[in-house]
Amino acid sequence: MAMAVDVEQLTEAEARAELARLAEAISAANLAYHTLDAPELSDADFDALKRRNLAIEARFPSLKRSDSPSEQVGGAVAEGFGKVAHAVRMLSLENAFLDSDVAEFEERVRKYLGAAALAFTAEPKIDGLSLSLRYENGVLLQAATRGDGEIGENVTENARTIADIPQRLTDAPALLEVRGEVYMSHADFAALNQRQAERGGRTFANPRNAAAGSLRQLDANITAARPLRFFAYAWGALSAPLATTQIDAIARLNRLGFQTNPLTVLCSGPDEMLAQYRKIEAERALLGYDIDGVVYKVNDLGLQARLGFRSATPRWAIAHKFAAELAWTQLEAIDIQVGRTGALSPVARLTPVTVGGVVVANATLHNEDYIAGRAAKGSPIREGRDIRIGDWVQIYRAGDVIPKIADVDLTRRPDDAQPYVFPHTCPQCGSPAHREPGDAVRRCTGGLICPAQAMERLKHFVSRGAFDIEGLGAKQVEMFFHDEDLPVKSPADIFTLAARDAANGLRKLKNREGFGETSVKKLFAAIDAKRKIPLDRLIFGLGIRHVGEVASSLLARHYSTWPAFEAAITHALPGTPEWAELTSIDGVGAVLAGSLVAALQNGPERAAIDALVAELDVQPVQALGRVDSPVAGKTVVFTGTLEKMSRAEAKARAEALGAKVSGSVSAKTDLLVAGPGAGSKAKDAQKHGVKIIDEDDWLALIGQA
């Protein structure tokens, strides 16, 4: 949004128009941030919009709108819904952008299954909002949004108002969870926005925002008045299978009364998949609703079950996204943001431009090489054209990802534009910012003394996959970080908030604007509830570089308890048995191990971790999978060629039975499963006295011979 005119200079008509634009922009930003989890504005830009809104309202009090953003708290709508734990996790999809990504996917699946050829379904990927519908004995009992995949929001009453969603089913399994996408057609979206504008209400940036905003209304009457639709494409919990193939299961859902997408087809392999992608892409503009790609799924449901899942995505499906949307605009400034691990990230501040229905004012510039027109290994990108402040740049967006700069137009470069000089010191704390050899990123070396790093660590700490404290999001963390009465500078401070507040006399939180007795009580209760935390979430919450959600889960499953983890990592230096054990965990390499060890051995960082753990009751994590299987808790290594299944499938099955699969043999290994061609690992096993069995023995042991 252009903000050139001083508030004092605005005419009444201009002020009215700008308040309408600000209400829309702030509500879209709120929706993106709190509801869709896809922030489109930086916190600073968001605050600037709110400040300007307040300033205009202060000058023209009579123009204050009934839906004024100054009266609203972001995320309030989301908090109004009850929570629903999904009986079967709602997954997301891995993305493919290139034809070669699809070919790799198909090959990976074939290799995993040891299959020569496979059939896949292809169907449009609807750009809407996922919904899970639970039917018991044919009656719709519950509708829930995806949420974080495990816990969604109860939107049953709202879903009942959608004509495409049957209230009753005949001939359905006794328990059936139907999953699909709620969306709004282009025509309905345009009509809705027109009605909203005529009434002076809020208009929506695109059909997906309109669908999300309409479904997530606390008042179901509002949802009922919004023209939402639903396509079914999957299922969750079931008391009886729908069919033996994906295509037949979709046909069955259709016979049960659900809308299923008519462009769903069966493909015999990658050539037909790509041909269907091109066909759907060509028809995209005429479909009358937004789609953002094509989803391919293994057709045989038995094979889908064998393929199983990674942490959040199935191995048997992929979303092939359409090319990004493009627009040209001017680069006004380059800001440097400092991230959780000290990375200096250049952010382009742009003259706002609409790209695919969304106003874009910021884009990532990746790193200093990208600005200079160099790729990671020094080869030119954009044929070596650098990016300068004042340049006209081409922006692209693909789906929800942060907008990027694709190109620069040298013919429009201002005469006085200068090459951008990337800072070598941290703009937040002044510490030197270094680049490690081979790393494209320059990092602040200030660690936790850098306020930006400390704050980003805190934001990560309270984020969804980590401590996920209700009522304590990024905004609140920022507020407490700068608070003089109740400062929160490190995670442990969160857990001492209530006690410190109690000692604060008149300056108590409940007396502050924006807080009340009930909300403070709720916040403290939410914090208290997270003192009991599973080990994997704690490890992830620490925000250690290279230690993401998957690695945290691997580490927690390996060490099981905090004392075991902490003791092992504290002593793990290259050459020690603890280091050998750490790096033997499949999925833990030397870089990750080094980063973890540095965090737990470093003075101030370790002190902050110890202070945090002293406030917590860390829950042990069991190895995934069954605990009653003959291999539960055993450490297994596979080596040589497996003939009955791929290595990946063997590993996934072993883990599902509660075994730990390691990449190398040590004294802690219980079993080596050796196929033909086993080499040094068999020798290591003999050296350590580890039992060696062949693939058939292994299958007999796990009851799958």
Ligand code: 5U1
């Ligand atoms: N069309 C389609 N969209 N979509 C989204 N199919 C589909 N399947 C999905 C998702 C998230 O998930 C499967 C893993 C069930």
